[in-house]
Amino acid sequence: MFTTGSTWKGCINRVYYQVQDKRSIIEFIRSMNSRLNMSGILMYYGIDFDGEDMDRYKVLCPFHNDHTPSLHVITDNESGQDSWVCYVCNENGDCFRFLQRMTTTHQEAVEHAQEIIASIGAGYAANPAYQKALEQRKQKKKAEEIIYRLGVKYREWLDSIKDKPFHKQACKKVETIFYDLTLLMEAKQYEETTARVREKARLLQVIITGNKQDG
Ligand SMILES: [Zn+2]
Numbered sequence: 680m681f682t683t684g685s686t687w688k689g690c691i692n693r694v695y696y697q698v699q700d701k702r703s704i705i706e707f708i709r710s711m712n713s714r715l716n717m718s719g720i721l722m723y724y725g726i727d728f729d730g731e732d733m734d735r736y737k738v739l740c741p742f743h744n745d746h747t748p749s750l751h752v753i754t755d756n757e758s759g760q761d762s763w764v765c766y767v768c769n770e771n772g773d774c775f776r777f778l779q780r781m782t783t784t785h786q787e788a789v790e791h792a793q794e795i796i797a798s799i800g801a802g803y804a805a806n807p808a809y810q811k812a813l814e815q816r817k818q819k820k821k822a823e824e825i826i827y828r829l830g831v832k833y834r835e836w837l838d839s840i841k842d843k844p845f846h847k848q849a850c851k852k853v854e855t856i857f858y859d860l861t862l863l864m865e866a867k868q869y870e871e872t873t874a875r876v877r878e879k880a881r882l883l884q885v886i887i888t889g890n891k892q893d894g
Contacts, residue, residue: 711792712760719799723798742770743768761773761774763777775792782824819869825877826860837849860875860879
């Protein structure tokens with residue numbers, strides 16, 4: 680409030696400049712947010728994500744000891760602006776708020792924002808992290824498809840030997856194979872998974888052929 684020894688004009692001026700300053704900061708953050716997006720930010724900090732084409736996806740939250748992805752990234756359909764929320768930390772915000780949480784000073788957050796905006800402007804194609812993420816998504820899709828096809832084959836085979844004495848043993852074996860594949864997928868070893876599925880498909884063929892010769 681008005682303190683002794685200062686003129687009312689001085690006070691008005693101070694208040695006016697404070698408001699101006701606050702306005703310009705809000706305006707500055709707004710302009711940063713309009714040029715930032717969460718995929719660019721996640722790539723910058725090396726946080727894995729695979730939902731770049733979706734308007735809602737989850738990633739491991741960097742603000743608490745997260746083991747299952749609990750930080751939601753949401754894109755507003757109208758404005759196209761990204762925001763985030765973690766229900767474990769009870770925190771949320773826009774892109775710039777994420778940078779503020781990742782850094783210790785305002786200056787550092789601004790520097791990160793500028794670097795991220797530059798990498799977005801240069802196009803993701805030039806970004807090796809983006810290339811890696813893209814390649815991973817392709818490999819994941821391929822591995823998922825090939826596991827699905829193996830599953831269908833195994834099901835047909837198990838159905839065809841339902842009455843045979845080794846049916847139960849075969850079921851156990853198939854269960855083990857799929858458990859191993861699930862572990863590989865969870866470890867994001869998609870190429871290794873694809874190779875393993877091919878090997879198991881060949882094994883299946885050998886078993887079926889041998890079984891047919893026996894029967
Ligand atoms: Zn969190």
